Amino acid sequence: MATSEIRRNFAPAEDMSFDAIQGSRRLKGMLLVAFSILALAVGVGMVLTLLIDVLVRGLPWLDWQFLTSFDSRFPERAGILAAMVGTALTIVITVIVSLPVGIMSAIYLEEYARDNWFTRLIEINIANLAAVPSIIYGLLGLAVFVRFFGLNRSILAGGLTLALLVLPIIIVVSREAIRSVPNGIRQAAYGIGATQWQTVWHQVLPVALPGILTGNILAASRAIGETAPLVTLGALTFIPFLPKDLLDRFTVLPIVIFNWSSKPQREFHDVAAAAIIVLLGILLLINLLAIVLRQRLRKQF
Amino acid sequence: MSMAAPSESSNAGLGLQQRRPHALGERFISILLMTAAALSVVTTFAIVLSLAGDTVAFFREVSVIEYLTGTLWTPLFSNPRFGIWPLITATFMTSAIAMLVAVPFGLAIAVYLSEFASLRARSLIKPLLEVLAGIPTVVYGYFALTAVTPFLRGFIPEIKSFNSLSAGLVMGVMIIPIVASLTEDAFNAVPRGLREGAYGLGAMRHEVALRVVFPAALSGVAAALLLALSRAVGETMIVALAAGQNPTFTLDPLVPVSTMTAYIVQVSLGDTPYGSIGYKTIFAVGATLFIITFAINFGSTLIVRRFRERYD
Amino acid sequence: MPVLINVTQKERETEPISEEMGVVDRANVVLETQRLSVFYGNFKAIHDVNLSFQKNKITALIGPSGCGKSTLLRALNRMNELVPSARAEGAVLYRGHNLYAPNVDPVEVRRRIGMVFQKPNPFPKSIYENIAFGLRINGWKGSKAEMDDIVERSLRRAALWDEVKDKLKQLGTSLSGGQQQRLCIARAIAVEPEVILMDEPCSALDPIATLKIEELMIELVKQYTIIIVTHNMQQAARVSDYTAMMMMRPDRSGEVIEFDTTETIFTKPKDKRTEDYVSGRFG
Numbered sequence: 001m002a003t004s005e006i007r008r009n010f011a012p013a014e015d016m017s018f019d020a021i022q023g024s025r026r027l028k029g030m031l032l033v034a035f036s037i038l039a040l041a042v043g044v045g046m047v048l049t050l051l052i053d054v055l056v057r058g059l060p061w062l063d064w065q066f067l068t069s070f071d072s073r074f075p076e077r078a079g080i081l082a083a084m085v086g087t088a089l090t091i092v093i094t095v096i097v098s099l100p101v102g103i104m105s106a107i108y109l110e111e112y113a114r115d116n117w118f119t120r121l122i123e124i125n126i127a128n129l130a131a132v133p134s135i136i137y138g139l140l141g142l143a144v145f146v147r148f149f150g151l152n153r154s155i156l157a158g159g160l161t162l163a164l165l166v167l168p169i170i171i172v173v174s175r176e177a178i179r180s181v182p183n184g185i186r187q188a189a190y191g192i193g194a195t196q197w198q199t200v201w202h203q204v205l206p207v208a209l210p211g212i213l214t215g216n217i218l219a220a221s222r223a224i225g226e227t228a229p230l231v232t233l234g235a236l237t238f239i240p241f242l243p244k245d246l247l248d249r250f251t252v253l254p255i256v257i258f259n260w261s262s263k264p265q266r267e268f269h270d271v272a273a274a275a276i277i278v279l280l281g282i283l284l285l286i287n288l289l290a291i292v293l294r295q296r297l298r299k300q301f
Numbered sequence: 302m303s304m305a306a307p308s309e310s311s312n313a314g315l316g317l318q319q320r321r322p323h324a325l326g327e328r329f330i331s332i333l334l335m336t337a338a339a340l341s342v343v344t345t346f347a348i349v350l351s352l353a354g355d356t357v358a359f360f361r362e363v364s365v366i367e368y369l370t371g372t373l374w375t376p377l378f379s380n381p382r383f384g385i386w387p388l389i390t391a392t393f394m395t396s397a398i399a400m401l402v403a404v405p406f407g408l409a410i411a412v413y414l415s416e417f418a419s420l421r422a423r424s425l426i427k428p429l430l431e432v433l434a435g436i437p438t439v440v441y442g443y444f445a446l447t448a449v450t451p452f453l454r455g456f457i458p459e460i461k462s463f464n465s466l467s468a469g470l471v472m473g474v475m476i477i478p479i480v481a482s483l484t485e486d487a488f489n490a491v492p493r494g495l496r497e498g499a500y501g502l503g504a505m506r507h508e509v510a511l512r513v514v515f516p517a518a519l520s521g522v523a524a525a526l527l528l529a530l531s532r533a534v535g536e537t538m539i540v541a542l543a544a545g546q547n548p549t550f551t552l553d554p555l556v557p558v559s560t561m562t563a564y565i566v567q568v569s570l571g572d573t574p575y576g577s578i579g580y581k582t583i584f585a586v587g588a589t590l591f592i593i594t595f596a597i598n599f600g601s602t603l604i605v606r607r608f609r610e611r612y613d
Numbered sequence: 614m615p616v617l618i619n620v621t622q623k624e625r626e627t628e629p630i631s632e633e634m635g636v637v638d639r640a641n642v643v644l645e646t647q648r649l650s651v652f653y654g655n656f657k658a659i660h661d662v663n664l665s666f667q668k669n670k671i672t673a674l675i676g677p678s679g680c681g682k683s684t685l686l687r688a689l690n691r692m693n694e695l696v697p698s699a700r701a702e703g704a705v706l707y708r709g710h711n712l713y714a715p716n717v718d719p720v721e722v723r724r725r726i727g728m729v730f731q732k733p734n735p736f737p738k739s740i741y742e743n744i745a746f747g748l749r750i751n752g753w754k755g756s757k758a759e760m761d762d763i764v765e766r767s768l769r770r771a772a773l774w775d776e777v778k779d780k781l782k783q784l785g786t787s788l789s790g791g792q793q794q795r796l797c798i799a800r801a802i803a804v805e806p807e808v809i810l811m812d813e814p815c816s817a818l819d820p821i822a823t824l825k826i827e828e829l830m831i832e833l834v835k836q837y838t839i840i841i842v843t844h845n846m847q848q849a850a851r852v853s854d855y856t857a858m859m860m861m862r863p864d865r866s867g868e869v870i871e872f873d874t875t876e877t878i879f880t881k882p883k884d885k886r887t888e889d890y891v892s893g894r895f896g
Contacts, residue, residue, distance in 0.1 A: 025505060025508075026505070028507055029505050029506055029507035029508075032409070032412065032413075032507045032510070032511070033413065033417055033507075035405075036409040036410055036412060036417070037413070038409075039405070039407070039409040039410050039477070040410055040413075040426065040429075042406060042474070042477075043410075043430075043433055043474055043477045043478070044429060044433070046444075046471075046474050047432070047433055047436065047474075050436075050440070050441075050444045050448070053444070053447075053448050054440075054444075100337075101337045101340055104333065104334050104338070105334070105337045105338040105340070108331075108334035108335055108338040109338055112334055112335070113338070121342060122338050122339065122341060122342060124602075125341050125342050125345050126341050127602075128345065128595070129341055129344060129345060131528060131531055131532075131594065131598045132348065132535075132591065132594065132595075133531075133532075133536070133537070133562065133590060133591075133594055134535070134537065135537045135565055135566070135587070135590070136348060136352070136535070136590065136591050136594075137348075138565075138569070139348075139351060139352060139565070139583065139584060139587040140347055140348045140351050140352075142351075143351030143354065143355070143584075144351055147575065164344050167340075167341060167344070168341065171341070195327050196327060196331075197326070197327050197330045197331075218435075221435065222435075224437075225435075225436075225437025225438070225439070225440075226437070227437065227438065227439045227537070227538045228438075228537035228541075228562065228566065231566050231569050232565055232566065232569045232583070233569075234569060237570065254437055254439045254538075257439050257443060258439050258442070258538060258541070258542065261439075261442065261443045261446055261447065261542055262446075262542060269443075269447045272443055272447075273443070276440050279437065279440070280436070280440070283435065283437075287435070
């Protein structure tokens with residue numbers, strides 16, 4: 001009989017050993033999990049090693065003098081004052097420009113745009129921009145801001161370039177935040193006679209704000225770590241002064257790290273490690289800020 | 302935006318006519334928002350135009366044939382040669398090494414996250430990956446140059462101070478979170494019903510993961526891997542720091558090379574005046590890089606569109 | 614054969630329904646639950662269910678939406694465990710062995726107690742591979758010819774062979790909904806389970822495809838034991854031998870309020886709620 005012929009291929013129904021999964025079958029699953037954990041361990045282990053290495057090498061150099069001095073040809077006199085000021089000013093410009101434009105784009109795409117060719121063009125375009133290598137943005141800034149608009153290799157040119165770089169990220173995270181606002185809120189607002197903008201401004205944005213802000217802070221932290229576009233733009237590696245205004249020449253922390261790392265002297269590598277500690281510390285603070293802000297705002301609304 | 306009280310606008314009839322001031326304001330706002338959204342399209346055009354301008358100028362001085370077929374890249378020497386291949390081989394060698402690391406590890410993490418991990422493990426691993434992805438690339442570059450290369454020298458004494466191997470390995474670790482999160486998205490897009498179908502037959506977790514979920518998500522995985530490859534090709538600081546700035550036409554991972562991105566950095570750091578041939582080269586190389594990454598990204602989009610599994 | 618013990622309404626409120634009611638033939642019970650409860654987090658979705666399932670019979674689980682029919686069905690082959698917060702209390706006895714005992718592997722349980730789902734879910738592979746998959750993962754070793762043989766026999770038993778024999782290499786997902794569901798049934802019986810759980814297998818199908826599946830079930834039950842969740846009263850009446858009526862109340866869900874032969878449930882139910890439900894007054 002057909003049934004019993006097939007049934008013979010497996011443990012018979014009378015066999016009650018439910019734990020009889022073949023060893024090799026179970027082993028394969030365990031190997032897969034083991035490999036996954038190994039993969040995680042490699043990534044995390046490498047970054048842990050990196051952090052420890054950086055801390056061991058950089059901490060002895062990290063003092064008040066390091067934070068308040070300009071760069072120098074001598075490692076023991078080198079500092080990151082100009083770089084920190086440069087980073088701060090650049091990021092302020094980046095945020096001031098990209099935040100409103102990004103949020104406005106997101107509002108348009110989520111609340112206003114109809115499903116037509118123009119909307120699709122913008123959406124495809126944003127997806128493509130997000131995948132353009134950052135160094136290409138440097139070339140864009142060099143051609144457009146530095147030369148075409150005559151801003152020279154200035155803080156303003158750098159900030160604007162980074163603003164374009166993070167714009168796709170800001171749009172994407174802001175859209176997600178706006179999309180997650182329940183539709184009932186919009187309908188309720190329309191129901192009492194609010195216009196579209198009143199609905200967006202008074203109801204949708206306040207609810208979406210925690211998500212938007214968190215996403216934007218993370219985008220800003222991406223901008224802080226960017227090196228390649230600013231190098232390409234022509235930001236300097238060696239700046240022994242503080243910028244007078246936004247059209248002055250500048251450097252930023254990542255570029256200083258890059259510069260010191262590529263010097264042959266070992267002492268400069270240690271100084272670079274100290275600068276990395278500062279950079280990672282700043283990023284850590286910003287991310288903590290994002291988390292705290294999100295919690296606070298969540299409670300409020 | 303003040304809410305107009307109904308009485309102000311309802312002098313005539315029932316007041317159901319359009320509230321004029323609002324209508325104007327609403328229109329203005331919607332145009333403003335649309336302009337902001339259109340800025341991203343302007344950005345793309347600006348990128349293409351700014352690359353094209355100096356690239357065209359470059360090819361007025363240099364033959365396209367030499368650029369596309371030459372294997373010597375010495376644009377700043379007194380006897381300049383403009384063959385792009387040394388930069389391309391270097392770019393793809395470092396990217397290939399990075400993918401060799403990132404693909405198996407990233408996929409394994411994604412499989413684990415989507416098919417094995419408990420909620421608690423997930424809530425631990427996801428932020429960890431975000432931390433990995435948030436470290437600036439210049440820091441990874443520092444690490445490749447000052448720690449990984451000396452470490453590798455312990456096993457491979459002939460390795461040079463600048464080499465593709467350690468740059469590629471570190472870049473691979475950098476890309477792991479990207480591969481993991483993009484492919485996990487692809488796995489999560491596989492409907493629950495397929496998994497249940499397999500579990501209902503007595504499949505174990507790894508069998509469901511490898512023989513049902515993975516094949517069903519294949520197009521999404523391929524698209525994700527292409528995006529990761531494009532990240533590797535365009536990555537700059539790790540290779541500029543650790544792989545060197547010597548345009549050598551070689552596939553030896555132990556010697557200094559120069560990727561396309563590293564070359565752009567090298568020229569940008571020097572004092573190259575506007576309009577000089579050196580200045581134009583970085584736009585020509587940039588345009589080449591842009592076209593290559595665009596082609597890879599486009600391929601990824603095509604795969605997603607063409608092979609999207611339809612389950613309904 | 615079934616000897617009915619008269620149970621008053623009051624007793625039934627407090628006492629769980631069980632085989633002690635004498636509806637089923639003890640000697641032929643394949644699967645039974647003992648005080649089975651299922652939780653999702655703190656929510657108790659199934660309350661102390663005692664049910665017995667007869668060999669080579671079709672048992673239908675009926676009841677209004679959200680009463681826990683699917684949850685109960687999925688607890689029988691431990692599919693519930695795929696939901697992270699789910700856990701079960703009590704026991705499911707398969708030929709007298711508790712499937713929830715610590716040394717029991719849920720994977721082996723599911724091989725013996727197969728499942729067919731609400732929405733047809735063929736793997737995006739060929740028709741042939743859909744059926745071969747279960748055999749391969751269960752460590753089946755045999756020649757290509759033997760595999761061909763099993764694929765053919767499984768498809769024949771699922772009454773699908775004549776329709777697909779010339780296109781075994783085609784994607785399973787390319788079939789029509791009814792064919793997909795029969796493919797899923799063929800896939801389930803290829804690994805020779807003893808019990809087949811069916812979770813509203815026809816709810817996504819048109820009437821003709823539904824009829825085919827019902828005919829198939831009546832054919833299959835000669836070799837297998839089938840437990841089916843259905844919303845369709847006519848379907849339960851047409852195909853099943855036994856019927857369990859489930860209910861939820863505001864304070865608790867997932868209770869079996871009446872269990873009997875299908876004929877009794879549909880002609881002279883003892884519980885007013887059952888009567889209301891099967892006559893279409895609610896649910």
